[in-house]
Amino acid sequence: MAKLDVVIFPDERLRQHCKEVTVFDDELKQLAEDMFETMYADDGVGLAAPQVGISKRLVVMEVPFDEEKPEELFKEALVNPVIIKKENPMVSKEGCLSVPDYVAEVERFADVTVKYQTLDGEEKECTAHGLHAVCIQHELDHLDGKLFIDMLSRLKRQMLQKKYTKLKRREHLA
Secondary structure, three states: OOOOOOOOOOOHHHHOOOEOOOOOOHHHHHHHHHHHHHHHHOOOOEEEHHHHOOOEOEEEEEEEEEOOEEEEEEEEEEEEEEEEEEEEEEEEEEEEOOEEEEEEEEEEEEEEEEEEEOOOOOEEEEEEEHHHHHHHHHHHHHHOOOOHHHHOOHHHHHHHHHHHHHHHHHHHHO
């Protein structure tokens, strides 16, 4: 296993629409393992392939099924996931490994049903609630080149863009 580098906003790789996975092999399983390791190392609960610079429809997550029972975890790699049902709008605080040190309230759905494939290509379906549902929506947005900050007001997005562009410039100069 290897920790991968997380792509940081405003990197354009975060804006790409990812390609569907058609080959279910050891390379895909290794990528998922590396993504889990990266997610754990950075204290995340979910990570999408474009966040590590890879244009594949692959997401990993480990999140409680239910906030009331945080010890019961949903740990899964979702390949080619698609949300097929959304219900009950809610507002929640979100952050992102690709937008470090920033948290904002965004509107999502409290209940979602997602269809996906496992790393072996087996088709599955899962209904999620609360944080689990928010995590699914957040990570699947990455597969379509969307970030949670896209749901913010135009002014807040512009301020963030300037902040992260300046930080990126400083890194290149250092």
